[in-house]
Amino acid sequence: MDTQELLKRLRRIEIKSSRLSEDIFSGAYRSAFKGRxxxxxxxxxxxxxxxxxxxxxxxxxxxxxxxxxxxxxxxxLTMILLVDISRSEHFGTVGMTKRQRVAEIAGTLAFSTIKNNDNVGVIFYSDRVEKYIPPSKGHKHVLTILSEILSIEPEGSGTDISVALRFAHNVQRKSCTLFLLSDFIDGSDYAKTLAVVRNKHDLLAMQVYDPHEAELPMVGLLRVKDAETGEVRMIDSSSKSVRKQYRDYWQELTVKLRETFSKYNIGYASVSTSEDYVPRLQRLFTHPRI
Structure with missing residues (x-):
């Protein structure tokens, strides 16, 4: 992405996020989460x-x-955004990539935080912590965060949510709100880490996914590539059994996520790149627990 395109996208997100944070979250912000x-x-x-x-x-x-x-x-108050920038976040088939949607959501949260004169920071992660921007205030600080979300590229090849959670737990000594943004395509077991972090901090999570990750389109032979492993495969999307296997995998992942976050009393929402994320985000603010 060249500098001009980055600035255009940054400005669009800034305008949208600023409006949403003012119109939607003002007044609900401080009372949103237990313990914040x-x-x-x-x-x-x-x-x-x-x-x-x-x-x-x-x-x-x-x-x-x-x-x-x-x-x-x-x-x-302090909010730390845990932003998944693994390679799978570049996937997008309906208008935008997952990374772009995550940037919008993060922008809305960040602007809400500074409008209440509070601090916001961010941890970028893949299968390692890629970058940490300590909590601070101010419009310029939020623009720096958004610019990084849109432009930073991971050195890691996979995803490990537990790495980001442990880093946040260690670096943030005082209790704060951690907001986890990811597609949760992660083969590691991070449930135990969730339990440890949840005892100290308020923790919320939002899954961002592409519609075609939930339902395989019927377009015949497809050449697909795993963004994180580089593995390439050919699949027949016209096959009912193939589409069913694909659908079943996604449903199992969805059920597992809900059960995990419910077990540890963590507020959770899921939104696709083709949906309006505002109602889901609103519900996390007004009903932060599942």
Whole structure:
């Protein structure tokens, strides 16, 4: 992508994201996620009406009666975007690539954050952490983030979400909101890492996929290439059994994602590049838990 094209895309995303962050998320931002902007203060005995998610199980076990964690509000909040820039994100058949859609969503989140005078940072990852931009404020900072999302190329050849989660957990010592953006085409087991990170930070996830990843088009023989391994295959998309296998794989992936995020009480949404992402993002802000 040349500089002129990058600036055009950056400007389009800036205009759209700024409008959405102002019109849609203003007012809902600070109350969106449980625990966001709150630091641990003390523990006290459980009282009727307390959120069971606040129970401190270690203290509860020690005294044989339930105790809950008490939090106090911090003046500044921090959001860290975990952005998948693996090679599979360049795929796109309907108007835009997954990477471009991720940039729009990230832009909306970033502008929402700075409009509330809070900090936003980003971790770019593939099968390794490719780049880290520490949390900061300001319009120029968000434009830097968007420019990187559109232009950065991964050195890694695969995807490993657990690497990004561990890095975020270690680099961000204070509790914050982590927003995971990916197509979740990841063969590694990152569930245990989710559990560890979720104990310290608020964690939300949004899957961005291409419609033809969910449903194979019937166009006869197709030459397909795995963007991350480079493997090339010929498949017969006119075959009902081939399309069924393809559909079944996608449904299994979708079910697994929902079950995983539900198990750890992590807000999750999924959107294709052909859909309007705004309603899904809105729901994560207003109903962050599954």
């Amino acid at each position: 902007g709150m630091s641990f203060s003390e523990v006290r005995e459980y009282q009727p009406g307390d959120d069971v998610r606040d129970i401190d199980w270690n203290v509860t076990a020690r005294y044989a009666r339930p105790y809950v964690k008490v939090y106090e509000e911090e003046r500044e």
